[in-house]
Every structure is written in structure tokens, then in C-alpha cells.
Amino acid sequence: MMHIDTEALDASLQHLRKAPYETDLARALHRVVTSVNRVFGYDGAGIMLIDEEEDLLYVAASDEAGRSLEQAQARAGQGPCYDTYVVGHPVSTKDVRSDSRWPQLVDVLDERVRAVAGVPILLGGSPVGTLNVYRSEPYGWDDSDIAALRAYAGLIGELMAAALASHEHSVTASQLQYALDYRVVIERAIGYLMAKHGVDAVSAFNRLRKQARDSRRRVADLAGEILEESTS
Amino acid sequence: MANDRDIGDNVPPVPGPRPGPSSDGGLAAAAGPRVSLAAGRLSRALHSMALISQADGAALMLAGEASGLRAVGGSTAEGLKLQYAQQFERVGPAHDSVSDGQPVAVNDLESHEEAGYARLARSAAPVRAVLSVPVHVEGDVIGSLNFYRCTPYTWTSRQIAVGEHLAGTAADLLIRLAADSAAGGPGRP
Known part of the structure; x- marks a missing residue:
């Protein structure tokens, strides 16, 4: 149940919009990432959004070592943030360098990145990106860590949704709009490939991305074709 | 719920949300669709903020045209009641945080010595401890974000x-909700 005085909210928002305040989603997300990092004392934090190639790209990162997660996962084609995005649930590792789930990451990841946790950022119930944090020493993430990160991801989701609803024009907003527009068709294609090939969601996702790259098509276009073929 | 509590014969009841479009809960739908969407987003954001801050709840007051701070919402009924109490008693940590431009931590409203707090404590019961943080947008103070607990509590520096x-994130959210409520079209759910 909501406990909001909508009349007071409406009057306050009308008052607020008389001042021409600047809106820049990338800057707002950077402030959130800085907050997460400082408040919880992690060694780094970042927000990734999916792009047209279904690569997770940073739209905000607190530091360069953390930013290496993006390039390392893109090169390895695997990693905790991809798993978070695909399965839509928190994924964490005490030490990513010795985690058997992502063996190819070790060679390409900055040595300062050890313990990693990621939570999905949901819009309309579907993941559009991830909030991820890391520590430079092995660390066992507990339920309170994950609960706080989920709450922050919820806050980020509301901020993103409000930015889209206000028709904010920026590269980040456009990227977010793409992620939102095509997430459902890609999710359905992943589900179809899982059933057809008897693989898990991450394998189906990687199969879809590889096929799109090999045929030089957008992942969303290929996903649409796959779904069309499946019903014809 | 806090709104149902007996707050004493010698204390006038703090006005709550009026029936109709201004009310919370199930009546929010009676407001315009954009305001209802904004209310939903703000409500969910306050819930997240309460969890992150490890408080019992989070609540918001915003500056109006000329009437000073107005109660806008809380993550629980107690939070909205606290804000109404501060609005109508015209005293409390939210007012102090806005006038001082910095956080104000009150460990127990009942034992706070400042004038008017004893009355506020009765009006805002069962809330006891309040942390009020000013919400700044580009140098302007637009309101106060409050965190509260229903037992006396010493707020930590962390x-x-x-x-x-979180007040910074609230500011970023509010200016977008304001822009959204001015934008055309049906809005995005």
C-alpha cells in the first residue's frame, strides 16, 4: 500500500518544474555508483546496460579497475554480470579468479578485481542491465550485502524509468530505451533456444549473440526471426 | 497503523490526507495518471531508501509555493503521519534541516529539549528517532528526506x-518526476 499524498506531490512537482534544472541520466547514475561505493566501502561499483550487440557496457563506473570487468567479460564472452543479466537474479562470487564458472575471465581481468557481486536492474519486470560491485580481496557476500544492492538496483530502476518517461534525450537514455524495447523478444528467443537445444539460459544467450555476430545482424533482429520461424 | 492510534486528549489530531484525489493508498488512482505513476515511483523509492538506510522507514517533505514544507509521503503510514505532524506543528527536524542546510539527527523526539518537540512527539507517535537530511538541487534546498525509527535510537555517522x-538520489528522481508530469503523452508505466 502506498502512503503518498498525491495532491501535495502534484503541487510540489509543479513548483519544482518551474526551475530549469538540468537532467543528465549518465551523471545521475554516476552519482549513484559513487554513493554505493562510498556507503558500503567496496573497492569499486558500476552500472552496465545492454547494447545492440547484447554486450554489457558501463554507463557509470567508479574506477578503472572495475571498468576492466566490462572489457574482460566482453572478451571472454562470460562473467558474473552476464549471468546476472541473463538469469535476472543476483550472482556473486567470493573470488572470480578461482571460480570455475568463468575460467576464461582469469587471463583478461584486472588482478585487483577479486570478489564480485551483481544484481539485475529491472524495468517493467525485465532486466535491462546490472549493478555490480567488487572487492580487491576474496570476500563472502552475505544476505545483507545482496539485500542492500537489490534495494539500490530498485532505486536505479525508478530513476531510469522516470528519465525515460520524461523523454530525456541522451546517449544513456537511448541505450536504455533500446534495452527496454527489445528485452522481451530476446528473452523469448532465449527461452526458445533453451528448449530446442536443451541448454541453460546463459548458453542460449551466448549462442544467440554468436549467431548474430557471425551473420552481422542485431541480436534483437535475429531473436525476432527465430521466434517467427518457430511459429511458422 | 499509526493513524489509528490514540494520541491523547490534549493533543489536537494532526490532519491527515483528505478524502478524494489527495489521499494515499487506493485513492491515488483518483489523481491524474501521471501523478499516480509518480506516486508509485516515489513510494517504491522510499521503500528502497528505508532498506538501504536500515531505518524503520523513509519519508519526504517538499517545499511548496508559499506554504513551507508539505508532507508528501512515507514508506509506511507512520512516516506519512510524522510528516503531517511536522507540517502542522511547524516544528521538527525536517524544518531544522532545511533551515540549517545540513542533516539533523534526533535520537528521541520525546526527550528532545527544543521547544515544540514534546508536542511533535505526541503527534508523530509511534515514531521516536528521526534523521532529517536536506534535499538539494543545484544549490537550492527543495525539501527534506527523513529516516525514522519507532524506538529511541542513536544515528551513526555512517x-x-x-x-x-540518498537525498542526492532523491533529488535526481524528483526533478525527473517533475519533468515527467509536465511531459505530454500517456506516460510509461
Whole structure:
């Protein structure tokens, strides 16, 4: 149940919009990432959004070592943030360098990145990106860590949704709009490939991305074709 | 719920939400669709902020045209009641945080010595401890984000820092909700 005085909210928002305040989603997300990092004392934090190639790209990162997660996962084609995005649930590792789930990451990841946790950022119930944090020493993430990160991801989701609803024009907003527009068709294609090939969601996702790259098509276009073929 | 509590014969009841479009809960739908969407987003954001800050709840007051701070919402009924109490008693940590431009931590409203707090404590019961943080947008103070507990509590420096960070995110959210409520079209759910 909501406990909001909508009349007071409406009057306050009308008052607020008389001042021409600047809106820049990338800057707002950077402030959130800085907050997460400082408040919880992690060694780094970042927000990734999916792009047209279904690569997770940073739209905000607190530091360069953390930013290496993006390039390392893109090169390895695997990693905790991809798993978070695909399965839509928190994924964490005490030490990513010795985690058997992502063996190819070790060679390409900055040595300062050890313990990693990621939570999905949901819009309309579907993941559009991830909030991820890391520590430079092995660390066992507990339920309170994950609960706080989920709450922050919820806050980020509301901020993103409000930015889209206000028709904010920026590269980040456009990227977010793409992620939102095509997430459902890609999710359905992943589900179809899982059933057809008897693989898990991450394998189906990687199969879809590889096929799109090999045929030089957008992942969303290929996903649409796959779904069309499946019903014809 | 806090709104149902007996707050004493000698204390006038604090006005709550009026029936109709201004009310919360199930009546929010009676407001315009954009305001209802904004209310939903704000409500969910306050819930997240309460969880992050490890408080019992989070609540918001915003500056109006000329009437000073107005109660806008809370993550629980107690939070909205606290804000109404501060609005109508015209005293409390939210007012102090806005006038001082910095966080104000009150460990127990009942034992706070400042004038008017004893009355506020009765009006805002069962809330006892309040942390109020000013919400800044480009140098302007537009309101106060409050965190509260229903038992006396000593706010830590870490919680105050968390509150300040969350007030920054609240500012970023509010200016977008304001822009959204001005934008055309049906809005995005």
C-alpha cells in the first residue's frame, strides 16, 4: 500500500518544474555508483546496460579497475554480470579468479578485481542491465550485502524509468530505451533456444549473440526471426 | 497503523490526507495518471531508501509555493503521519534541516529539549528517532528526506552519510518526476 499524498506531490512537482534544472541520466547514475561505493566501502561499483550487440557496457563506473570487468567479460564472452543479466537474479562470487564458472575471465581481468557481486536492474519486470560491485580481496557476500544492492538496483530502476518517461534525450537514455524495447523478444528467443537445444539460459544467450555476430545482424533482429520461424 | 492510534486528549489530531484525489493508498488512482505513476515511483523509492538506510522507514517533505514544507509521503503510514505532524506543528527536524542546510539527527523526539518537540512527539507517535537530511538541487534546498525509527535510537555517522547520498538520489528522481508530469503523452508505466 502506498502512503503518498498525491495532491501535495502534484503541487510540489509543479513548483519544482518551474526551475530549469538540468537532467543528465549518465551523471545521475554516476552519482549513484559513487554513493554505493562510498556507503558500503567496496573497492569499486558500476552500472552496465545492454547494447545492440547484447554486450554489457558501463554507463557509470567508479574506477578503472572495475571498468576492466566490462572489457574482460566482453572478451571472454562470460562473467558474473552476464549471468546476472541473463538469469535476472543476483550472482556473486567470493573470488572470480578461482571460480570455475568463468575460467576464461582469469587471463583478461584486472588482478585487483577479486570478489564480485551483481544484481539485475529491472524495468517493467525485465532486466535491462546490472549493478555490480567488487572487492580487491576474496570476500563472502552475505544476505545483507545482496539485500542492500537489490534495494539500490530498485532505486536505479525508478530513476531510469522516470528519465525515460520524461523523454530525456541522451546517449544513456537511448541505450536504455533500446534495452527496454527489445528485452522481451530476446528473452523469448532465449527461452526458445533453451528448449530446442536443451541448454541453460546463459548458453542460449551466448549462442544467440554468436549467431548474430557471425551473420552481422542485431541480436534483437535475429531473436525476432527465430521466434517467427518457430511459429511458422 | 499509526493513524489509528490514540494520541491523547490534549493533543489536537494532526490532519491527515483528505478524502478524494489527495489521499494515499487506493485513492491515488483518483489523481491524474501521471501523478499516480509518480506516486508509485516515489513510494517504491522510499521503500528502497528505508532498506538501504536500515531505518524503520523513509519519508519526504517538499517545499511548496508559499506554504513551507508539505508532507508528501512515507514508506509506511507512520512516516506519512510524522510528516503531517511536522507540517502542522511547524516544528521538527525536517524544518531544522532545511533551515540549517545540513542533516539533523534526533535520537528521541520525546526527550528532545527544543521547544515544540514534546508536542511533535505526541503527534508523530509511534515514531521516536528521526534523521532529517536536506534535499538539494543545484544549490537550492527543495525539501527534506527523513529516516525514522519507532524506538529511541542513536544515528551513526555512517547512517548520516548514507542519508546524504540518498537525498542526492532523491533529488535526481524528483526533478525527473517533475519533468515527467509536465511531459505530454500517456506516460510509461
